[in-house]
Amino acid sequence: MKLSLYSLTFILLLGLAPVAMAQTSLTVIDDESGEAIPSVVITMDNGDRYLTDDNGQVSLELSAHTKALFTHIAYEATRKTIAPNTPTDIRLTKKANQLSEVVISSFESERYLMEQAAAVSKIDQEALYRFNETSIVNAFNTKSGIRFEERAPGSYRVSIRGSSLRAPFGVRNVKIYWDGIPFTAPDGTTALNILDLSNIEGAEIIKGPAGSIYGAGNGGVISFTPGKINQNKAETSVSGGSYGLLKYRVAVDQMIENGSLSASYVKQQSDGYRDHSALDRGVFQLQGRFEPSDKQRITTQLLYSDLFYEIPGGLTEEQMNANPRQARPGSAEQNASINQESLYGTLVHDYRFNKKWSNHTAVYLQTTDFENPFNLDYKRETQYGYGARTKFQLNDRWGKFPVRLLFGGEYQFANTSAQNFGNREGRADTIRFADDLITTQGFLFQQIEINWTNDLLMTLGLSENFSRYDINRTVDASAGDPYAAERNFDPVIVPRIGLSAQLTDYSSVYGSISSGFSPPTIDEVRTNEGSINLDLEAEKGTNYEVGYRAEFLNGNVQLDASAFFFKLDETITTYTNPQGVVLFRNAGATDQKGLEAQLDYILLSNPAGWIQQLKMGHAYSFHHFRFKDYINDGEDFSGNALTGVPQNNLVNRLDLTSRTGLYLNLTYQWVDEIPLTDDNAIYQDPYHLMNARLGWRKNFGSTWQMEIYGGTDNLLDQRYSLGNDLNAFGGRYYQPAADRNFYGGVKVKMLY
Structure with a gap:
């Protein structure tokens, strides 16, 4: 069977024609209140970016199921799959940026911070990563009544309202939990330095005695x-800095x-x-x-x-003024x-x-x-x-x-x-x-x-x-x-x-x-x-x-x-x-x-x-x-x-x-x-x-x-x-x- 010139031309044009694009309407809303969220950035797989309007809506042209990343300064980033020609509501979870929204679970009972009858501070992931990512010291020191000390890299002390008085080294008089597990040993000491910053997403700190549900410890509870895992991901990081710092993950x-x-x-x-x-x-x-x-x-x-760190030891005022970088005499030799x-x-x-x-x-x-x-x-x-x-x-x-x-x-x-x-x-x-x-x-x-x-x-x-x-x-x-x-x-x-x-x-x-x-x-x-x-x-x-x-x-x-x-x-x-x-x-x-x-x-x-x-x-x-x-x-x-x-x-x-x-x-x-x-x-x-x-x-x-x-x-x-x-x-x-x-x-x- 022979094709006419007109038929061949029609087939070629049909093959070169763009795939039909379907209009897809999205509405981005608050997961809790159901209110529309304006100014949400939507990033498609191909790099195209869209912004929701004042009604939380946006119209996309899609030819197939497509994954997109939804980001907003006040909400948790979320990755969703969008179906073409299907009106869809996308729900985002709000970050707890206000006191009335912060939930505290340290007293074994989830309640909003506004309801808590105690001095409690909460440190989220954003606060932990405001500094050099080699330790947790700086993030905790931004909270009133809390003082983390690091006498040398890896040598921590924790003071909540002066509780480090009896801790010449190590962490004492403060009860620490990790994922609900007692991380403080039964003898009252805590090897806090075995944890890396990446092992922690956030923390809650009770200031002062809370022994009614946590036992011993006048200093408080951390x-x-x-x-938390909510999506498939792979990540790697590398950092370096002064004094031979190198870290990778x-x-x-x-x-x-x-x-x-x-x-x-x-x-x-x-x-x-x-x-x-x-x-x-x-x-x-x-x-x-x-x-x-x-x-x-x-x-x-x-x-x-697996932790190793050297102990340089304390200096007198004269030694510190002469050379603050020196170790205590005998520390290196011993x-x-x-x-x-x-x-x-x-x-x-x-x-x-x-x-x-x-x-x-x-x-x-x-x-x-x-x-x-x-x-x-x-x-x-x-x-x-x-x-x-x-x-x-x-x-x-x-x-x-x-x-x-x-x-x-x-x-x-x-x-x-x-x-x-x-x-x-x-x-x-x-x-x-x-x-x-x-x-x-x-x-x-x-x-x-x-x-x-x-x-x-x-x-x-x-x-x-x-x-x-x-x-x-x-x-x-x-x-x-x-x-x-x-x-x-x-x-x-x-x-x-x-x-x-x-x-x-x-x-x-x-x-x-x-x-x-x-x-x-x-x-x-x-x-x-x-x-x-x-x-x-x-x-x-x-x-x-x-x-x-x-x-x-x-x-x-x-x-x-x-x-x-x-x-x-x-x-x-x-x-x-x-x-x-x-x-x-x-x-x-x-x-x-x-x-x-x-x-x-x-x-x-x-x-x-x-x-x-x-x-x-x-x-x-x-x-x-x-x-x-x-x-x-x-x-x-x-x-x-x-x-x-x-x-x-x-x-x-x-x-x-x-x-x-x-x-x-x-x-x-x-x-x-x-x-x-x-x-x-x-x-x-x-x-x-x-x-x-x-x-x-x-x-x-x-x-x-x-x-x-x-x-x-x-x-x-x-x-x-x-x-x-x-x-x-x-x-x-x-x-x-x-x-x-x-x-x-x-x-x-x-x-x-």
């Missing part, structure tokens, strides 16, 4: 949340039927600002989330951390350092029996190998432990009043084999003493929340706590014979009462009275020179607090302020013997009065403009903390300022986000003078700290995302110590922080 998230899987590995190395202050850390995390049914959810985590391998396995199970009853249960297994050569000795420890926490919750009505009832318990066990040797040029020498240590702690808790009216919420909490140390000394080179010691702390009942009253839809007041206690940690009872101090008593305190929260100008101005009075008895303080060993003693009592305020406001918000958002924030703390009835070796320190706590602390933040992807984060912090000795004879000078980060984010189609950033820490080149050694023998108080330094990095993410 609850870390790991990242690879991660994959995969959605599966009724769940998700994710895996990540991150490596961080640096030479450190000071001599003998290098860091090398690798962290692997494997996470799974499964929903076998509508009633239950299972979450599993496997976390492996290889003063920490080498720690940790493995955590966790399982969390949530089950909803019916509309009223639910249960949350978490269990973990943990092992640690720890090696610590120091200037004066050489320590080795091997530990394994396990623990569990369970909570039952009832949502019901008591007569005409809505009631929420919670009750449950927590138990932890750890067995540690610890040996202390002499240190001969960085190698373990003759054994001095060895102990088998068993630590247990547990408590039961009950809490009831009653809405007496729509605007008045009362919370009553109670816990019954116990803890025990068993020390079996198998080797004692000085005394010769082995022996055993034990310490049972009397059961402690810890109550809490709180009232929260809603004044308007956008303001509330609260008041609370809460008790707390904190037994000495095993490192305070069993010290490095071999003594066992069984006479050390637990700290006990009561906190009285009132607060006010409010929003103004449609949520663009937010205020969170509180005043408190904390009475602490049997306060544990540190001192150093002539050999340089840190020891502990009870110091009578302290009175801690304070004011704290957080003020945040949005200066400009225009999602369609070049500057999409410009906002500022301020955090101020006034801590009038004083020793009371503190007499030591005939010296009366009563009335002196509490050691290690600045009286004033001010933080200012400025954040700018543009439509082109450029962003700027500026932070300025002023820290008042800090007393370094109980007699207040030595102070660290006040200092001004400024940090800046400039970056650019870009979406390439709906699949690829890139971020390039750089920044400067200590922009003003201040000489200061971010973590001093208190009451140090020989005047070695100072751990100089880095001078002006720089960093930069690249992140690439693929959504699939």
